[in-house]
Amino acid sequence: MSTSNFDTLTSFLKTRFHDQAEYLQATSEVLSDIIPIYSANERYKHYDIARRLCLPERIIYFTVTWMNSAGEVEVNQGWRVQHNSVMGPYKGGLRFHPSVSLSVLKFLAFEQTFKNALTGLPMGGGKGGADFNPKGRNERDIMLFCQAYMRELQRHIGEQTDVPAGDINVGAREIGYLYGEYRRLNNRFEGVLTGKGLEFGGSHIRTEATGFGLVYFLDAVCTAQNTTVEGKKVTISGAGNVALHAALKCVHMGARVLTLSNSRGFLYCEHGYSENDINWAIEHASQYDNILTALKEHSQHPMNWYSNEKPWGIKGDIALPCATQNELLEEDAQHLLAHGCQMVLEGANMPCDQDAQAVFSQNNITFVPGKAANAGGVALSGLEMAQNAVFSQDDRDVLDNKLRSIMQNIHQRCLEEGQTDSNTNYARGANIAAFKRLAEAMVAQGV
Numbered sequence: 198m199s200t201s202n203f204d205t206l207t208s209f210l211k212t213r214f215h216d217q218a219e220y221l222q223a224t225s226e227v228l229s230d231i232i233p234i235y236s237a238n239e240r241y242k243h244y245d246i247a248r249r250l251c252l253p254e255r256i257i258y259f260t261v262t263w264m265n266s267a268g269e270v271e272v273n274q275g276w277r278v279q280h281n282s283v284m285g286p287y288k289g290g291l292r293f294h295p296s297v298s299l300s301v302l303k304f305l306a307f308e309q310t311f312k313n314a315l316t317g318l319p320m321g322g323g324k325g326g327a328d329f330n331p332k333g334r335n336e337r338d339i340m341l342f343c344q345a346y347m348r349e350l351q352r353h354i355g356e357q358t359d360v361p362a363g364d365i366n367v368g369a370r371e372i373g374y375l376y377g378e379y380r381r382l383n384n385r386f387e388g389v390l391t392g393k394g395l396e397f398g399g400s401h402i403r404t405e406a407t408g409f410g411l412v413y414f415l416d417a418v419c420t421a422q423n424t425t426v427e428g429k430k431v432t433i434s435g436a437g438n439v440a441l442h443a444a445l446k447c448v449h450m451g452a453r454v455l456t457l458s459n460s461r462g463f464l465y466c467e468h469g470y471s472e473n474d475i476n477w478a479i480e481h482a483s484q485y486d487n488i489l490t491a492l493k494e495h496s497q498h499p500m501n502w503y504s505n506e507k508p509w510g511i512k513g514d515i516a517l518p519c520a521t522q523n524e525l526l527e528e529d530a531q532h533l534l535a536h537g538c539q540m541v542l543e544g545a546n547m548p549c550d551q552d553a554q555a556v557f558s559q560n561n562i563t564f565v566p567g568k569a570a571n572a573g574g575v576a577l578s579g580l581e582m583a584q585n586a587v588f589s590q591d592d593r594d595v596l597d598n599k600l601r602s603i604m605q606n607i608h609q610r611c612l613e614e615g616q617t618d619s620n621t622n623y624a625r626g627a628n629i630a631a632f633k634r635l636a637e638a639m640v641a642q643g644v
């Protein structure tokens with residue numbers, strides 16, 4: 198496929214899916230990076246690999262009708278996007294959030310396919326979720342919704358078919374409820390979900406893996422640039438699973454974490470959060486509507502809460518956006534630039550929009566996309582699947598070492614494919630490294 202044929206594919210996607218902005222954003226970012234590799238390979242063109250990689254293999258839609266704890270009937274929309282299974286069972290999280298739409302899940306499933314290919318583990322890509330908003334709900338409602346969602350989803354998944362996990366608003370508690378319902382309906386105790394409790398087939402380090410893996414990747418970037426994480430000032434967005442564990446690992450490595458945030462504002466700690474602060478937030482996150490304002494009250498250290506503001510105006514060396522897609526826009530990137538930020542690593546999926554990324558590349562700010570930097574979570578999920586398959590449970594230290602080594606390998610692949618004369622283009626490196634693996638597997642398996 199020549200550049201003009203790529204234009205044909207891009208315009209086909211734009212016309213056919215004109216109302217799916219996030220999906221178009223994610224596909225166009227990858228397509229622009231892989232043109233040279235694709236155009237130079239007759240087999241990829243012959244097998245129409247680029248088009249087939251953009252389109253999900255299967256999309257499952259279902260209505261989740263359930264009765265809440267007050268006896269009222271509620272109706273939600275649920276999906277599972279089974280994007281690509283060439284490298285293994287579909288694998289990727291479930292998101293419960295009012296903003297969930299087909300476009301959001303298609304972008305996430307597409308990104309997941311590339312991310313999973315980078316891990317080197319045998320996992321295809323998928324993503325699912327529902328437009329259910331768990332905020333402000335009682336525990337019983339959460340359980341009832343998870344059970345109703347699984348009653349629909351269960352017929353489409355299996356340990357060799359599709360293995361969901363958590364994502365925004367789906368953590369260990371929700372995975373427990375989902376798993377219990379699957380087990381009751383199927384009479385099978387199998388590794389059909391990851392992120393399970395340690396008592397029933399879960400893996401050590403899965404909870405920490407995305408945030409820890411992000412900082413292991415950051416450490417590899419720092420080493421490649423002859424510097425260290427130690428002593429750096431880090432601004433982080435989000436206050437969920439990824440953000441808090443990234444903050445914890447940064448502090449372990451001697452960095453100063455200045456901010457955390459959520460959809461209502463950000464919390465600034467000028468002297469840097471202590472390990473105790475972050476551990477307290479991790480432990481109490483589910484007990485407070487706003488864990489950050491609660492932390493401000495609880496902590497011994499002075500902290501300032503800024504309502505309805507983002508953290509990117511705070512001066513730091515490194516920014517780790519760990520909340521959600523398109524949370525860091527051009528004006529935020531300009532703030533980072535003005536304050537001397539040198540590195541941006543995505544803990545969330547696609548948090549930096551294309552205009553923000555342009556600011557980074559024009560100004561030599563190192564940018565690492567989520568599909569590389571946050572791959573530690575799904576990598577540990579792959580290790581959980583492996584443990585389930587042989588009825589074993591590995592030690593925490595063994596898994597932490599494996600996580601670090603997987604992140605270092607991904608970093609190395611990005612360097613190999615993304616090196617230019619003057620710097621490393623991590624986004625291009627990640628896209629090309631993942632694409633080559635996927636394309637080779639697709640060619641090998643025929644049509």
Ligand SMILES: NC(=O)C1=CN([C@@H]2O[C@H](COP(=O)(O)OP(=O)(O)OC[C@H]3O[C@@H](n4cnc5c(N)ncnc54)[C@H](OP(=O)(O)O)[C@@H]3O)[C@@H](O)[C@H]2O)C=CC1
Nearest residue numbers: 364365366407435436437438439459460520521545546574
């Ligand atoms: N969990 C995992 O293993 C992995 C997660 N990711 C990605 O990381 C990101 C965070 O996931 P995770 O930490 O698990 O989710 P959580 O549900 O644990 O936390 C999400 C955090 O993001 C905040 N947030 C959500 N929407 C917005 C918004 N529009 N503006 C500002 N803040 C917002 C939430 O604030 P509030 O409470 O106010 O809504 C909350 O603090 C997502 O992009 C996810 O896809 C990527 C790889 C693996």
Ligand SMILES: O=C(O)CCC(=O)C(=O)O
Nearest residue numbers: 288289290362574575578
């Ligand atoms: O662990 C998993 O399967 C999924 C993790 C995830 O949703 C992600 O990487 O975005």
